[in-house]
Amino acid sequence: MAKLIPGKVRIEGVALYETGKVDIIKEKNNRLYARVAEEELRYSLEDDLVFCACDFFQKRGYCVHLAALEHFLKNDECGQEILQSLEEGHEEKEAVETKVTLGGKFLDRILSPKAERAYELSAVGQVEAGTNRILWTLRIGQTNSQKYYVIRDIPLFLRIVEQRKSYMIGKIYEESLSWESFDEASQELLTFLRGLMEEGQAPDLFFQNQGRHLFFPLTFFEQGVNLLMTLPHFQFDHQVDSYQTLLFQDLHADANLFAFTVTAYSDYFEMEISESPRVNVFYQGAVLFHKGQVYFLTDQQMRLLKEIKALPVDQQGKKYLQFDSSDRDKLASCLTL
16 A cells, blocks of 8 residues: 555655554454544555545545554554564465365365355445445355455456356366355345346446446445345445444434524524534435445435535534524424434
């Protein structure tokens, strides 16, 4: 990641490190969680898992906070130990997978010359920096093995399955990979994805970044994600949190994402608007995400949200509007968030 960060940003990151702004929170599952200048980060040797909560990272995919953390890992004695631990954990994982693959295949041949439903799919979702799109990575692995390998070209993979052609799965060479080779949940997903390819629309609409990622347009979003959640392993990484389940529902008042407080004065009344922290907007305002909850908005709610987002914020982070007393009933009828 460091080679992608411009020199000016790296210099600013060094300054943050030298002023003691880098704090390590924890290291877990070959991932490092840290806080730099009040921004939370997730770091990994796998670039797809690197994340910072700051706005700059969302736009560019790198930031001064990441630069500070990388400088800490490469130059600080404690940081070097952490980086070595991450590298050893990554290498150990790959080594173990390589060693057990041959033995696993050996057992498969003995116990079942042609194992049925020998494979399963998994899905990991992330928000793409710069585009704010929710993209999904599909992986394939042997049933119950907990080892998955990234499918780097999803459309090609679907054609291989349909035509029962050969496919490399880690170190395993599968001579004839077919729909029947997968568990039931994976079969349902494969059928759904094959249907998307037959819709007659451009493949790039669903398969982004040269087929590396799966993307669901709004029309297919809930149906597609519900299918992904039935897979043996599902995860949605959002900022510094990971979710194994997402709940879909229409936006309603009990969601408490927004609060409207009205104060009456002698000749006018004032409305204070407050918003729950970490409410994220997707699909041009049609979807809100908050702590594992996915909310769908009506057209009226989308218009209201757009107007609220455009309001100026005062020094206390509040938004206020003043209205004539005669407009109170009209205002109450349109506050549907």
